[in-house]
Structure formats: C-alpha cells, structure tokens
Amino acid sequence: MNKKAIWILIVLLTATVILASFIGRYSMTVNELLEVGRGWLTGRELSPREDQFLFLFFQVRMPRIVTAILVGASLSVSGTIYQNMFLNPLVSPGVLGVLAGASCGAAVGIVIFSSWPLTQIFSFAGGILGVSLSIFFSKLYPKAPILALLVGGLVSASFFTAITSLLKYVADPNQQLPQLIFWLMGTLSRAENEKLSWIGPPLALGLIFLVLNGKVLNILSQGDEEARALGIESARMRLIFISTATLICSLSVILSGIINWVGLVIPHILRLILGPNNQTLLPASALGGGLFLLITDTIVRSVWTVEFPLSIFTALICLPIFSFSLWYDWKRP
Amino acid sequence: MIEVRDLSFSYHRGGQILKNLSVVLAPGEVVNILGSNGCGKTTFLKIILGLLPIEPATVFINGQPLEQFKRHQLAHLLAYVPQAHNGIFNYTVREMVLMGRTSASPWYRFSAEDEKKTRTVLKRVRLNALADRSYLEISGGEKQLVLIARALVQDSSFLIMDEPVNGLDYGNQFRLLTIIRELADTGLAIVLTTHHPEQAVFLGGRALLIKNGHLVADGPTDQIITADAVTRLYDLPPALLDQTKHFAS
Numbered sequence: 001m002n003k004k005a006i007w008i009l010i011v012l013l014t015a016t017v018i019l020a021s022f023i024g025r026y027s028m029t030v031n032e033l034l035e036v037g038r039g040w041l042t043g044r045e046l047s048p049r050e051d052q053f054l055f056l057f058f059q060v061r062m063p064r065i066v067t068a069i070l071v072g073a074s075l076s077v078s079g080t081i082y083q084n085m086f087l088n089p090l091v092s093p094g095v096l097g098v099l100a101g102a103s104c105g106a107a108v109g110i111v112i113f114s115s116w117p118l119t120q121i122f123s124f125a126g127g128i129l130g131v132s133l134s135i136f137f138s139k140l141y142p143k144a145p146i147l148a149l150l151v152g153g154l155v156s157a158s159f160f161t162a163i164t165s166l167l168k169y170v171a172d173p174n175q176q177l178p179q180l181i182f183w184l185m186g187t188l189s190r191a192e193n194e195k196l197s198w199i200g201p202p203l204a205l206g207l208i209f210l211v212l213n214g215k216v217l218n219i220l221s222q223g224d225e226e227a228r229a230l231g232i233e234s235a236r237m238r239l240i241f242i243s244t245a246t247l248i249c250s251l252s253v254i255l256s257g258i259i260n261w262v263g264l265v266i267p268h269i270l271r272l273i274l275g276p277n278n279q280t281l282l283p284a285s286a287l288g289g290g291l292f293l294l295i296t297d298t299i300v301r302s303v304w305t306v307e308f309p310l311s312i313f314t315a316l317i318c319l320p321i322f323s324f325s326l327w328y329d330w331k332r333p
Numbered sequence: 334m335i336e337v338r339d340l341s342f343s344y345h346r347g348g349q350i351l352k353n354l355s356v357v358l359a360p361g362e363v364v365n366i367l368g369s370n371g372c373g374k375t376t377f378l379k380i381i382l383g384l385l386p387i388e389p390a391t392v393f394i395n396g397q398p399l400e401q402f403k404r405h406q407l408a409h410l411l412a413y414v415p416q417a418h419n420g421i422f423n424y425t426v427r428e429m430v431l432m433g434r435t436s437a438s439p440w441y442r443f444s445a446e447d448e449k450k451t452r453t454v455l456k457r458v459r460l461n462a463l464a465d466r467s468y469l470e471i472s473g474g475e476k477q478l479v480l481i482a483r484a485l486v487q488d489s490s491f492l493i494m495d496e497p498v499n500g501l502d503y504g505n506q507f508r509l510l511t512i513i514r515e516l517a518d519t520g521l522a523i524v525l526t527t528h529h530p531e532q533a534v535f536l537g538g539r540a541l542l543i544k545n546g547h548l549v550a551d552g553p554t555d556q557i558i559t560a561d562a563v564t565r566l567y568d569l570p571p572a573l574l575d576q577t578k579h580f581a582s
Contacts, residue, residue, distance in 0.1 A: 087421045212441045219435050221422055226415060229382055230487075231408030231436025276422030279442070 002280040005273070009287035013069070016291060020065050020298040025305060026056055033057070059193060067191035067255050068297045069290035070203055072262055074252040076289025077210050078245035079263030080271075080282055084221040085242060086150060089271060092264035093249045096149075096242070097156030099260070101130020102253035103184050104160035107167040110180045119183070120195075120254045127250030130156050131242065185309030186259035188297050199251050206248040210241070211286055214278035217241065221276070260311050261318035262289055269325050334359055335381055335411075335491065335524075336393040342376060342385065350376045352546040358524055360490055363517045363538025365554055366526045369567050372543045374526040375416075375495050381524075382493060383407050408436040412484035414494040418476065423467040426460060427451060429479050433486035447486075454485045458512055474505035478512070485516070492516065494525040498532065510535055530558045542566050 022028050036050045036057075046054065078093045086095065093099055105126020109119025137152030164184070171177040210217075216237055219227045227234040249263075266289045267281065274280050296313050335358040342351040350373045358364055358381075366374045379385045381392055383399050392399040394410055402410075412433070424432075434447040455461045458478045463471055468479055477497055484492055497513065498506040506529075514536055517523050527533055533540050533554050540557050542550040544566055550557045563569070 084422075089421065215435055215438075215441060215443070218424070218428070219432055222418065222420070222432065225379075225384055226413070226418065228384055228404055229408065229411075229413035229415075230432060230483075231405040233404050271422070275428075276424055277428050 002274055002277070002284075006280065006283055006287065009284060009291060013287055013291045013294070016294050016298070017065055017069075020068075020294055021057070021061055023298065024061065024302050028053060028057070063193045063196050064188050064191040064297070064301075065294060066196060066200070067188050068294040070196075070200060070207075071188070071252040071256045071259060072266075072289035072291070072293030073207055073286040074203055074248035074289075075259060075263040076266040076285040076292075077207055077282060078249045079289075080267040080278065080285045081210060081217065081241050081245040082263075083267055083271075084217050084278060085238060085245075087221060087223065088150075089268055090264070091150075092261075093245070094157065094260070094263070096134045096153040096246065097130030097160060098127045098246050098249045099130075099253065099258050100157035100160035100164070101133070102127035102250055103258050104164045104167075105129070106183045106253070106257070107164045107171075107180055110183065111167045111171045111176050114176065123183075123253050124250045126160065127246060127253060130160055131246045133159065182309055183257040185311040186257040186314070187307060187310055188256050188293075189301075189307045191255065195255065199255055203248050203251040203255075206244045206251075207286055210244055210248070211282045213241075214280070214282045217278040217282070218276075221278070256310070258311060259293070259314055261314045261322075262293060265318040265322045265325075266292055269321060272325055272329060334393075334395055336396075337381065338391055338393070340380065340387065340391045342373075342380060342387060350546050351380075351543075354543075354546070354548050356541060356548060356551060358491070358522065360522050361520050362522055363536050364522075364524045365533035365536060365538065365540045366524070366543060367528075367530060367533060367540060367558075367566060368543035370528075373546045374543055377543070378413075378493055378495055378524065378526060382411055382413050405436040408487055408489065410489050411491045411493055412487040412489040414477075414480045414484045414492065414497055416495045416497075416499050418468075418480055420469060423469045425465050426468055426471065426475075426479050427455070427464040429468045430455060430482045430486055433483040437488065450486050450488075451482075454482045457485070458482045472505075474501050474509060477501065477509055481509075481512070481516075491522045491524060494523065496526050496528065498527070498529070506532070507535075530563050534558055 022030065032053060036046065036053055039046050039050060040054070075093060082091050082093060082095055083089050102123045103126070105122035105124070106119050109115060109122040133156040134149060134152035137155050138148035141148040168177065168180060171180055216232060219230050219232045220234060220237060220241065222230070224234045267285045270284045270288050271281055274284055293314070296317060297310060300308055300310065300313050337354060337356045340351055340354045341349060343349040354377070366377065368374050376385065380387055381399070383402065383404070387399070389400055390398050394402065394407070430451045431443055431447060434443055434450065438444055438447050452461065455464055458481055460475065460478055460482060463475060468476065471479070481494070481497070498509050501509060510532055513523060513525070517536070517538065537554055539552065540550070540554040541548060542557065542562060549566070550562060
C-alpha cells in the first residue's frame with residue numbers, strides 16, 4: 001500500500017507537471033512544442049511566435065513549476081520534521097518562528113531598504129534568527145526542553161510579527177505596502193531561473209537528506225531518552241533535523257514569500273492515509289506538498305488574469321480539508 | 334560485564350540520589366533492584382544506560398569506561414525497556430519493534446535480515462498475530478511486550494527494564510514475568526527494578542536492595558528478600574510484619 005501510494009504520487013506529479021506546462025493564460029499545444037523542438041534541433045530559424053513560445057516555456061512556466069514543487073515539498077517536509085521533533089501532529093514551520101522571522105526580514109528589505117536582493121537575504125536571515133531566538137528562549141528553561149522550545153517559538157513569532165506590523169504601518173501605501181502584502185501572502189509569480197539556480201541546489205540537497213533519514217526520525221519521535229537508548233545521538237540529530245528543516249523553509253520563503261498551511265495540512269492528511277512511518281511519510285510529503293502547490297498555483301494562474309497571493313487559496317483549500325481530517329481522525333475507531 | 338565503582342549522583346539543584354554505590358553485574362544473571370519510591374532505582378538504571386551525566390570512570394562496561402562508548406555501541410551492549418511509552422504517532426507493532434534495529438542497520442532502509450529478526454522476536458514474545466495492529470490500540474500488557482521485543486531485536490547482552498509490570502493487572506503481570514523468566518533462561522542478562530518483592534522471588538537470581546541512595550543488601554534473591562529485610566526496606570510498621578510472612582524469615 002505504502003509503496004503504491006508513493007508511485008501514485010509520482011505519476012500524479014508527473015501528469016500535473018505536463019498539464020501545467022501547457023495550460024495557463026498563454027496556452028500551448030503538444031504539437032507546437034514538438035514543432036519548436038524539432039526546429040531548434042535542426043537549426044531552423046524560429047519564428048517570433050516560436051521564440052516567444054520558447055521563452056515562455058523555459059523562462060516563465062518551467063521555473064514556476066519547479067519552484068512550486070520545491071516550495072511545496074520543502075514546506076511539507078519541514079512540517080513533517082517539526083511534527084516529529086515536537087511530538088505534536090499539529091505543529092508546522094510557523095511554530096519555531098521561522099516564517100514570522102522570514103516575513104519580518106522581508107518587510108525590513110522592502111520597507112527600509114527598498115531592495116529586492118536585500119529582501120531575499122534579510123528573509124533568509126530572518127528565518128534563521130527566528131529559530132535561533134526560539135532556541136535561545138528555550139534554553140532559559142532547560143527543565144522541559146520540548147515545551148520550552150514551543151513556548152520559545154511562540155515568543156519569537158510574536159516578536160517578529162510585532163515588528164512586521166510596525167513596518168506595515170509605516171510602509172508607503174502606494175509602493176511598498178502592496179509589495180510587502182504580496183510577499184507576506186506568498187506568490188510564485190516571481191519565479192525565475194536565476195533565483196532557482198542558486199537556491200534550488202541547496203534546497204534540493206536539504207530535501208534529499210531529510211527524505212532519506214526517515215528511519216532516524218522515527219526513533220526521534222519516540223522521545224529523547226528512548227532515542228538515545230536505541231543508539232541515536234538525539235541532541236545532535238535533533239539539531240541537524242531542525243537546522244535542515246529551517247534552512248529549506250527559509251530558502252522556500254526567498255523563492256515564494258510566505259505560504260501558510262501547506263506545512264501543516266499535507267503531512268497531517270498523508271499521515272492519516274499512510275500512517276506515521278517517516279520512511280514513507282517523508283517522500284510522500286515531498287511529493288504531496290509539491291503536487292498540492294503546483295495544482296493550486298496552476299488553477300489560480302489559469303483562472304484569473306491577475307496574480308492573486310497564493311496563501312489566500314492555500315488557506316481556503318486547506319481549512320476545510322484540515323477540519324475534515326480532524327473530524328475523521330476523531331471519529332475513526 | 335557492568336561494573337559500578339563508588340558511584341554518587343545528584344540531579345541539578347537536588348539532593349544526592351545515589352551514595353557511594355559499588356556493584357558488579359555479570360552477563361547472564363537476573364538482577365532485581367528493589368527499594369521505595371525515590372530511592373534511586375530508576376536513576377541507577379539510567380546511569381548504567383549512559384542516559385545521565387556522571388563523573389568519569391565510575392561505570393565500566395566490559396572494562397571500558399562508559400563515557401568512551403558511542404550511543405550506537407552502547408545500544409549493541411545494553412537494551413532498555415522503559416516503564417511505559419506514551420507515543421503520539423500510531424506506529425504498527427512491527428514498526429515499533431523494527432526501531433530496535435536502527436543502530437545495527439545504518440542504511441536508510443531496514444534489511445531483510447532486520448525484518449526476519451523482527452518476525453522471530455515477535456513470535457518469541459507471542460505478538461506475531463498483532464504485528465500489523467497499531468501500538469496505541471493494544472492493551473497495556475501487549476504494549477510492554479512490544480517494548481521488550483524492541484529491546485530484544487537490539488541483540489544486546491543486557492536487557493535493562495524499569496518496572497516492566499507497572500500498571501498491569503495481576504494476570505498480565507505474571508504472564509509478562511513468565512516471559513521475562515524464559516528470556517533469562519536463554520542466558521540473557523536481565524536487570525530490572527520492581528516494587529514487588531514477591532515478583533523478584535518469582536524471577537529468582539540476585540537482588541539489590543537500595544535505601545536512601547545506599548546499597549543496603551546484595552545477594553541471591555531467595556536469601557536476602559526476607560520478611561525482616563522487606564519491612565526495613567520499605568519502613569513498614571511492625572504491625573504489618575505479618576503481611577510479609579510469605580517471605581522467608
């Protein structure tokens with residue numbers, strides 16, 4: 001069943017990638033693509049429309065599709081990691097203050113420096129600062145480290161949210177505020193090959209590392225003492241897992257801004273269907289998260305002629321699914 | 334062999350739990366550790382498992398100081414059965430037991446050998462019929478057997494159990510003790526804490542009596558668990574002495 005589920009997800013993702021490549025406001029047909037490909041291979045001079053087609057396919061649509069998959073996968077996988085780390089199936093990347101820190105960093109970049117590269121750098125730094133602050137707060141109460149880390153995450157998130165609110169208040173309502181709002185609500189409209197080329201590889205490496213370590217994550221979900229008795233250096237492994245999950249989360253924020261709910265709902269639903277074994281759940285989360293975000297983005301960009309922030313739709317879709325899954329989990333024997 | 338030399342231990346900002354304790358635990362023996370609540374039994378187990386920080390060169394495993402072992406090396410020598418496992422995620426019984434093979438199986442998947450060992454151990458503790466059931470949905474006695482099975486697949490020479498029958502009904506307590514005795518008969522060393530002297534007598538072997546952090550008695554269970562020793566160990570009033578008459582006097 002579990003292996004089958006992974007294969008089903010791979011097939012669905014592949015099919016969605018193919019579909020998403022051809023649909024959108026500028027639609028293409030498979031024949032057109034084959035014709036352009038043949039022309040390009042034989043060295044025939046391409047018509048302006050074919051040039052435009054190539055540009056659209058490789059410079060706009062493909063980076064957007066790859067970004068959707070990477071962002072969805074990283075949010076979902078990091079959600080799975082946090083849920084296991086904190087022994088709580090209802091936590092998400094937001095819990096450690098990662099998203100709040102990254103949002104705040106982006107707000108500083110947009111409002112104070114009005115610089116796109118600085119916005120990206122500050123966003124990444126904000127995510128790291130968010131988790132560092134959570135860990136710092138947790139160290140103030142070493143008696144109950146897991147609980148203290150959760151409270152530390154809450155404090156850290158509140159702190160960064162307060163600063164972001166202040167920046168929203170002082171932002172130029174015509175120039176900066178719409179840009180900031182767009183960033184805070186997530187979008188894939190800024191996906192581009194150049195950004196993908198330097199963020200994609202570390203993000204993909206982090207994802208692969210986490211996906212291949214489901215066995216160790218299972219042990220860590222047994223609690224510190226049992227994990228150590230079972231032969232795992234739990235403190236070190238916990239740090240590695242949390243740092244890697246935070247890294248891929250922050251990188252995803254640079255690619256797409258803040259996209260909520262994916263990191264909570266996708267692992268939760270998949271755990272209900274496939275069970276908690278992280279050897280299956282982690283690859284399924286990566287595939288499922290990528291698939292979910294790609295489908296959502298493809299629908300949103302195809303239906304409306306203007307770009308809508310993606311978090312609106314992820315929330316609208318995820319909320320009923322999440323409520324149903326909670327009810328289902330409660331009701332099942 | 335586990336050797337403890339002049340061990341003292343206190344928790345952060347707490348009083349001293351163990352005081353100058355020295356003991357040798359040999360391979361193949363059953364060691365029952367008894368004492369009242371808070372006397373340091375569980376602390377002692379956690380120390381020999383390397384779960385608590387101690388002074389260097391106070392605990393030795395096969396002649397080597399405990400602090401020199403890496404966690405995965407210790408997992409090959411000592412397997413731990415906690416008092417209870419209150420999991421959040423509903424792993425199946427088979428998945429729970431397979432976790433015991435993690436330190437022996439470094440690759441990201443478990444091998445066919447790991448799977449085979451898991452099946453064998455599940456059969457040995459009579460849980461094979463429950464292999465695909467959720468751990469969270471089985472009874473307390475079955476849960477404890479799962480934790481024992483998880484420890485057994487580690488293939489270690491010592492099985493260290495913290496009050497293994499705690500919270501079980503009377504029948505399940507003895508069913509579990511019977512399995513523990515069968516395991517001991519195979520030559521596996523078993524070190525366990527218990528609140529029930531009669532269960533220590535049932536298991537036989539050796540007993541360590543700990544009172545206020547001191548090792549007050551150490552010897553064959555049937556010789557040192559006496560009515561007098563039990564009343565003194567638990568500070569029972571003389572009027573209750575009769576209650577302990579089923580122990581040798």
